Amino acid sequence: MRILGIDPGLGATGLGVIEGDRDTVRHVYHTAVRPSSSLPLPERLEVIRSAVRDAARDWHADAAAVESGYVGPNPRSALALGQARAAALLGVADAGIPVFEYAPAIVKQTIAGYGRGDKGQVARMVRLQLGLEEEPRPADAADALAVAITHWAHWRLDAARPSDARSGR
Amino acid sequence: MRILGIDPGLGATGLGVIEGDRDTVRHVYHTAVRPSSSLPLPERLEVIRSAVRDAARDWHADAAAVESGYVGPNPRSALALGQARAAALLGVADAGIPVFEYAPAIVKQTIAGYGRGDKGQVARMVRLQLGLEEEPRPADAADALAVAITHWAHWRLDAARPSDARSGR
Numbered sequence: 001m002r003i004l005g006i007d008p009g010l011g012a013t014g015l016g017v018i019e020g021d022r023d024t025v026r027h028v029y030h031t032a033v034r035p036s037s038s039l040p041l042p043e044r045l046e047v048i049r050s051a052v053r054d055a056a057r058d059w060h061a062d063a064a065a066v067e068s069g070y071v072g073p074n075p076r077s078a079l080a081l082g083q084a085r086a087a088a089l090l091g092v093a094d095a096g097i098p099v100f101e102y103a104p105a106i107v108k109q110t111i112a113g114y115g116r117g118d119k120g121q122v123a124r125m126v127r128l129q130l131g132l133e134e135e136p137r138p139a140d141a142a143d144a145l146a147v148a149i150t151h152w153a154h155w156r157l158d159a160a161r162p163s164d165a166r167s168g169r
Numbered sequence: 170m171r172i173l174g175i176d177p178g179l180g181a182t183g184l185g186v187i188e189g190d191r192d193t194v195r196h197v198y199h200t201a202v203r204p205s206s207s208l209p210l211p212e213r214l215e216v217i218r219s220a221v222r223d224a225a226r227d228w229h230a231d232a233a234a235v236e237s238g239y240v241g242p243n244p245r246s247a248l249a250l251g252q253a254r255a256a257a258l259l260g261v262a263d264a265g266i267p268v269f270e271y272a273p274a275i276v277k278q279t280i281a282g283y284g285r286g287d288k289g290q291v292a293r294m295v296r297l298q299l300g301l302e303e304e305p306r307p308a309d310a311a312d313a314l315a316v317a318i319t320h321w322a323h324w325r326l327d328a329a330r331p332s333d334a335r336s337g338r
Contacts, residue, residue: 041237041258041270042258042259042261042262042268045255045258045259045262046259046262049259068210071244071245071247071248072244073244074244075240075241075242075243075244075246075247076240076247077244078240078244078245078247078248078251079240079247079248079250079251079254080251081248081251082247082248082249082250082251082252082253082254082255083251083252083254083255083258084251084255085248085251085252085255086214086251086252086253086254086255086256086259087255087259089210089211089214089252090211090214090215090218090255090256090259092211093211093214093215099211101210
């Protein structure tokens with residue numbers, strides 16, 4: 001099970017690929033895509049969409065995962081986030097794989113337990129969970145790996161459940 | 170010169186096609202696309218993207234125009250608008266035509282002069298400018314025609330200017 005995690009942002013979109021089975025999970029790849037702020041908006045969105053689509057294809061991802069729901073107080077930031085998120089979701093659609101959304105609280109809880117789950121803690125826990133020598137950088141890539149791990153943890157719980165108890169989606 | 174005007178929205182995306190030369194402009198088509206709110210977000214975005222791409226292709230649009238810049242005070246609305254706008258811009262990119270953005274104030278000024286430019290006035294002025302028997306409905310489609318007319322008005326001014334005075338983009 002290959003999972004592409006995405007942390008969308010107009011300034012930087014984090015991408016992280018992991019591979020997991022019922023028992024173990026390992027790190028495959030991570031990066032952050034930064035469309036030049038001098039590009040017109042449609043081209044910045046195109047950069048994000050292509051990067052997501054290409055990452056899903058190149059790394060043979062079976063599913064994608066993205067954080068949903070969080071909106072800060074600033075409408076301009078929310079507009080920018082919405083644009084980046086849509087570009088990422090359409091990149092996943094182009095790659096022909098399903099995408100799963102997880103609320104930020106679920107990601108923090110899965111990765112960092114019930115702690116505060118600040119940015120630094122997420123990167124530390126991602127490093128530990130994937131057995132990496134260093135914390136993945138930048139923070140956007142660590143967040144992308146975190147949402148990928150979150151999907152793996154949910155998928156694994158689901159796979160462990162007896163089939164007659166599984167509920168349809 | 171065929172122009173596809175777009176008024177992006179997650180609930181309803183207005184589309185309007187006009188055809189203009191240096192002297193005249195005429196109405197070709199308008200509609201509003203309403204992705205079911207029961208669909209998951211990625212599919213709603215896909216509906217908007219495909220509708221924009223197909224409209225541009227089917228009506229042989231040479232360029233697209235979209236309103237830019239306006240963000241209301243509500244971050245959740247801004248997030249939704251950002252997502253719809255990105256889906257529309259990527260639909261235009263898929264069709265391989267350029268997209269031009271106009272600030273809401275420019276659209277209102279072009280369509281309705283220096284008046285207040287409320288929603289009703291925009292629809293009335295679009296009807297008059299395109300010589301339609303009735304005001305285009307719904308309001309999203311009228312707004313889409315308005316931004317298309319705005320692009321036509323700017324393109325026409327640009328085309329009328331002596332070539333040695335034209336500035337590069």
